Amino acid sequence: MAQSPLSKPPAGDPPYVGATLQALRQAQELSLDDLSRKAGVSKSMLSQIERNQANPTVAVVWRLANALGVGVAELLTGQRAAAPALVTVPAHATPSLKSPDGKCELRILGPIELAGQFEWYELTVQPGGRLESEAHEPGSREHLTVLGGTLEVRAGNDSSRLKHGETARYAVDMPHAIANPGKTVASALLIVLHTA
Structure with a gap:
């Protein structure tokens, strides 16, 4: 039966x-x-x-x-496992991306399930390094906070030079770039907000 x-x-x-x-x-x-x-x-x-x-x-x-x-x-x-209250990601398990010239590194700090919505990165740029990006979805924005050194941000025809502690908020639905014009390594926190 x-x-x-x-x-x-x-x-x-x-x-x-x-x-x-x-x-x-x-x-x-x-x-x-x-x-x-x-x-x-x-x-x-x-x-x-x-x-x-x-x-x-x-x-x-x-x-x-x-x-x-x-x-x-x-x-x-038939029961979904409860999500742990705290998850720790070891430094060696944090994925990273490098620019073709090797002068820019993005450590991916955000969880993969938020990719394409809300992303955050630790950005390190060697002297003379430049991270060029094509346009993202209409309405998307980036927020860049310099943690050390100097970085120059360009979005469309606008540009701004930032030093330690300063933040730039800018549209990224156009070509944009982050560059290190200084003589020392620069680091920053980069947040990307995509539109829904």
Whole structure:
């Protein structure tokens, strides 16, 4: 006799993930075909899992969780893991980007899930270094606070030279650049606010 989607497995049996899988799939408005393509799991297998007629292997659970953007534990239990109150990112785990000439480095301080909305960076510019950027979305702005040295900011036809402690707020829906005209390394905090 088939188990109902909401029934619990007998003690000692693997968990039924059918109801959770179906709820997550429907919440994301995915058809069985969509999820099949996204996860690399056959449509017939997905249908059997959702009806609790088959229990997926660990590899299949992992593929489904990744395709749905949830943790494996959430797929197995139906409960989202509580986010920790505090997360510490070690210095060596902070990703960074360098300009083609190697004279500018951006350490990415913001979480990846906010990329494209709100980003913040620690910027280091060697003497003579220049960080050129193309226009961002209409209405986007940057906020640059110099922590050490001197930086020159250009947005469109406007430019300003900043020294320690000064902040520039400027439109970035046009070509813009940050340069170090000084003889010492400059550092700054750079915030990018994208429009919705």
